[in-house]
Amino acid sequence: MKNIQGESYEIRLDNSTVFFKGSLRLSGSEDYAPILEMLKETLVHPGAPIVLDLRVLDFLNSSGITMFSRFVIEARDHAGIHLHIVASEMVPWHARSLKNLQRLMPALHIRLM
């Protein structure tokens, strides 16, 4: 299990599930690089479904949107990747912006709970 923590957020990798919590407003791709690297670790074992649990990720800035887009594009370009995003109807950005990730990767499965 791996963990990345900041003042307003916490990210935890457990097998092939990555849990996000809090508010992500880092200042650009350099600051997001460790998180993107953690996400990419899930691509090492294709076959097992990868789950991004965003249900309690309350805020995401545009640099964070770009980080998720980069990961989704990388997952799309790998063979045999099954990617699932679990999101919440209570968090406004989920319904608004996650659809863009699906346009980048049509096979992406998004579940709004």
Add this chain to the structure above:
Amino acid sequence: MTNSQTFGSYKERSGECEYLTLAFSPTNAPLRTRWRNNGLSADFLGDYVTTFLPANGGQAAVGSRRNEIKYAVTFIANELLENAMKYHERNVDIPIGIHLELASNYVTVSVSNSVAAPQAQRYKEYVENILQGDAAEMLLKQQEESAAGSESAMSCVGLLTMISDYDARLGWRFDEHPAQSETLTVTTSAVLPINNAPGASA
């Protein structure tokens, strides 16, 4: 005399309705500290707006709609402040300002900062590009380019997301300084409809 140029649906500050203005002198604190301030200010503006939203409809709808508008205002304020902090010209003593105005059916968030003339020129070209294109398509294209490593220095994913995901109408005003021709003040305004707020009918 000041020379001004506007692009898109630029919304002037009217000062006639409920409003709030904050100003920051970015030379006084390191970037990391200022970055934290973006989030605090944006959260404050989002909270502030909900106090004045009209209470139409049933209780559940009101709660969900307020939540949507609060998030949209917070996101827009945060992105405009982040851009201002990134591109602000530090050699001039002009503060970064954020202004929020509440009308009966829309909210305006506008942020102003100074920029060096060459930077302002690039920004104008980008703005014209945004105004002529489809924001949703441009957003996808930008993300593909970014993943391929050919990201432009000015990505504007935040601006495109405001238009594409939050139905914001954006406008820009560039003002030349009478005494400093190498520096311009750019003000970006984002108008967010309240009645047709994102997710309001969901």
